[in-house]
Amino acid sequence: MRAADLSEIRKLDLFQSMDEDHFAALMKAAYFQTFPTGMQLITEGDMADFLFVVVEGCVELFAATNGREATMAMVKPVGTFILAAVLKDAVYLMSARTCAKSRVLMIPSQNVRNAFVKDDSFARAIVSELASCYRAVVRDHKDHKLRTAVERLANRLIKYHTCQGETGSLTLPYDKKTLASLLGMTPENLSRAFGTLKPYGVEVDGAKVTLSDIKSLTTLAKPNPLIDVRKA
Amino acid sequence: MRAADLSEIRKLDLFQSMDEDHFAALMKAAYFQTFPTGMQLITEGDMADFLFVVVEGCVELFAATNGREATMAMVKPVGTFILAAVLKDAVYLMSARTCAKSRVLMIPSQNVRNAFVKDDSFARAIVSELASCYRAVVRDHKDHKLRTAVERLANRLIKYHTCQGETGSLTLPYDKKTLASLLGMTPENLSRAFGTLKPYGVEVDGAKVTLSDIKSLTTLAKPNPLIDVRKA
DNA sequence: CGACGATTTGAATAGGATCAATGGGAGTGG
DNA sequence: CCACTCCCATTGATCCTATTCAAATCGTCG
Numbered sequence: 001m002r003a004a005d006l007s008e009i010r011k012l013d014l015f016q017s018m019d020e021d022h023f024a025a026l027m028k029a030a031y032f033q034t035f036p037t038g039m040q041l042i043t044e045g046d047m048a049d050f051l052f053v054v055v056e057g058c059v060e061l062f063a064a065t066n067g068r069e070a071t072m073a074m075v076k077p078v079g080t081f082i083l084a085a086v087l088k089d090a091v092y093l094m095s096a097r098t099c100a101k102s103r104v105l106m107i108p109s110q111n112v113r114n115a116f117v118k119d120d121s122f123a124r125a126i127v128s129e130l131a132s133c134y135r136a137v138v139r140d141h142k143d144h145k146l147r148t149a150v151e152r153l154a155n156r157l158i159k160y161h162t163c164q165g166e167t168g169s170l171t172l173p174y175d176k177k178t179l180a181s182l183l184g185m186t187p188e189n190l191s192r193a194f195g196t197l198k199p200y201g202v203e204v205d206g207a208k209v210t211l212s213d214i215k216s217l218t219t220l221a222k223p224n225p226l227i228d229v230r231k232a
Numbered sequence: 233m234r235a236a237d238l239s240e241i242r243k244l245d246l247f248q249s250m251d252e253d254h255f256a257a258l259m260k261a262a263y264f265q266t267f268p269t270g271m272q273l274i275t276e277g278d279m280a281d282f283l284f285v286v287v288e289g290c291v292e293l294f295a296a297t298n299g300r301e302a303t304m305a306m307v308k309p310v311g312t313f314i315l316a317a318v319l320k321d322a323v324y325l326m327s328a329r330t331c332a333k334s335r336v337l338m339i340p341s342q343n344v345r346n347a348f349v350k351d352d353s354f355a356r357a358i359v360s361e362l363a364s365c366y367r368a369v370v371r372d373h374k375d376h377k378l379r380t381a382v383e384r385l386a387n388r389l390i391k392y393h394t395c396q397g398e399t400g401s402l403t404l405p406y407d408k409k410t411l412a413s414l415l416g417m418t419p420e421n422l423s424r425a426f427g428t429l430k431p432y433g434v435e436v437d438g439a440k441v442t443l444s445d446i447k448s449l450t451t452l453a454k455p456n457p458l459i460d461v462r463k464a
Numbered sequence: 465c466g467a468c469g470a471t472t473t474g475a476a477t478a479g480g481a482t483c484a485a486t487g488g489g490a491g492t493g494g
Numbered sequence: 495c496c497a498c499t500c501c502c503a504t505t506g507a508t509c510c511t512a513t514t515c516a517a518a519t520c521g522t523c524g
Contacts, residue, residue, distance in 0.1 A: 044458050063374045065456045070377040072370070084363040084370075093370050093458055116359070120352050127348070127359050131316040134366040138304070138316075138325050141373050142295045145302040145416055149512070176471065184377055189512055191472055206471095224297045226276050226325055380479070408503065421480055423504050438489095438503095471520080478513070487504075494497080 001032045005055060009105060012053070012078055014129050017121040026115050030107040040097040041104065048085035048092055050106040054078065057102025060178065061094045071181035073140070074099070074174065083130055086112050099178065142227050149185045153193045154221035155228050156183060157202065161211055169210040233264045237287060241337060244285070244310055246361050249353040258347050262339040272329040273336065280317035280324055282338040286310065289334025292410065293326045303413035305372070306331070306406065315362055318344050331410065374459050381417045385425045386453035387460050388415060389434065393443055401442040 006027060009015060015023055032055075035041065041052065044063055052059070059075040061082075072094050075081045085092050086109040098104075116123050143152055156179075160170045172179060180190035194204050200220055201213025211217060238259060241247060247255055264287075267273065273284065276295055284291070291307040293314075304326050307313045317324050318341040330336075348355050375384055388411075392402045404411060412422035426436050432452055433445025443449060 063378065063458070065374070065378045065459060066454045068378050070374070072373065072377070084366045087359055087363045088367065090367070091458070093367055093374070116356070120355070123352070123355050123359065124348070127319055127355065127362065130359065130362050130366060131319045134316045134362060134369065135320065135322070135325055137366065137369045137373060141304065141369060141376070142297070142302070142325070144373070144376055145304070146295065146297045146300050177469095186513060187471070188473085188514085192512085195472095222298045226295070226323070227297060382479090409501095418481060419503070420482080420505085424480090427504095465524105467522105467524090469520105469522085471518105473518075474516085476513105476515080479511085481508100481510070483506105483508080485504105485506085488502085490499105490501090492497100492499080494495100 001027065001030075005032065005103075008055065008078065009053065014080060014125050015122070017125055018115070019119050019121065022115050022119045022122065026107060026111055029111040030105055032103070032105050034101065034103045035098045037098055037100055040095065042082065042092050042096045044092050044095045046092055048082060048090060048109050051080060051086045051109055051112045052082055052096070053080050053105035053107070055103045055105055057098060057100040057104075059096050059102060059104070060099045061096050062181070063094050069181070070184070071178055073136075074178075074182065080129060083126070083133065087116070087126070087130070089113065099174065136229070139227050139229060144184055146227070149183065149189060150193045150196050151221060152183045153190065154197060154200070154217055155223050157197075157209060157211065158214075158218060158221055158223055159228055161214070168212070169208060172207040172209060175207075233259065237264065237335075240287065240310065241285065246312060246357050247354070249357055250347070251351050251353065254347050254351045254354065258339060258343055261343040262337055264335070264337050266333065266335045267330045269330055269332055272327065274314065274324050274328045276324050276327045278324055280314060280322060280341050283312060283318045283341055283344045284314055284328070285312050285337040285339070287335045287337055289330060289332040289336075291328050291334060291336070292331045293328050294413075295326050301413070302416070303410055305368075306410075306414065312361060315358070315365065319348070319358070319362070321345065331406065368461070371459050371461060376416055378459070381415065381421060382425045382428050383453060384415045385422065386429060386432070386449055387455050389429075389441060389443065390446075390450060390453055390455055391460055393446070400444070400446075401440060404439040404441060407439075
């Protein structure tokens, strides 16, 4: 592992306050690998062998049952995933695949649990990370139970717009198929949802979206700080 | 607080391995109250003043936005709620109301965080509890993204049936209005979903449901251990 | 160039929501 | 004990949303 990567990982909230020796031991046990686009990293139902940290690229968490599949979340650098399964020593509830060439840190889950027991500071950092993840899923769940598809899209656009600097235009971070699944709809329906938003100043050209009437879009979307997060 | 209550709370995974003094201090700071049915305990958006533990009765977690409301979860004895908000010292993402006469322990969130810092054992118990809550929401979210309303109901019936001893019949634990919201549908639609399940041996009489053809109901429901939990 | 995948659009269908009306207890007051 | 009321639950009718199936378009890549 490169020193630069190591120091970047060390900067993560999760590892930052950890004892130096414990951190070194954890990293020594860890694997640092680069995966091509479309590689499946884990499969739901498997035992949680590793905690994953996305250092570069992008990872999609998804779930499937009964022939259907849904994107549950996207993990961007620097973010962890599948922490709860590792801590409970249980099976993964979600699968993961890269959706770009990605560099990923894989820490054997037994080592994570050991460090968790030995290092109080690490244990507390984990609580914070876990609580954040929990709240993120709750927000997502509220989004789906309380809004229609068009509203979800509108709020998502506003969020991307905000994160990308409020320039009046934004770039969709994923292809439309993935975005549709993330928002809980079919690609066809996403297309139509974009159509529905045209009267509200939403113009789409590939991954580029321009918002020419943010006021009316916001009126439609009714963003709510208890559902929508400010960060990407 | 009665000694019996205290010892019951002490038995909770969350408190059981905690240092005796720390536990005593926490309980001394806590309030133990009985609330009538329909009392709203917390409102989403408010700062997390207390961690709640339901000792008796039942509490509904719900969320609202833009005139719509949805039940997010039901908390039964002995269960905690709103832990993540307390740990992050953030606002509640959900509101809570009693749906039966309920005895509830309220621990000031500052005390929880203090105990969390002082007591490693408690900190670790919190991680475990939090990870469980996280996984529960993920399951719930999968349920909603991957299944139709009828499938969700069918799986829910199978779950209740299993929890209640597989006797061929079961009692719905909440009124149908609440059950509908919990399953993400309207009461009317729940009625119709029950109708749809009649050919699969589902007979409804008030809160009593008999399952006369569990095999075919299961075929329809396709329960999945990565979505459906065994416990009530 | 030709194949493939992503996206869009159209038409038909299914799944759910809304609105309205009715039947049925549970609880209240007489 | 009965009449009354209120709320829950069910049912019917209709509307709207979203999915499915099909087909056309557009780019990208080999």
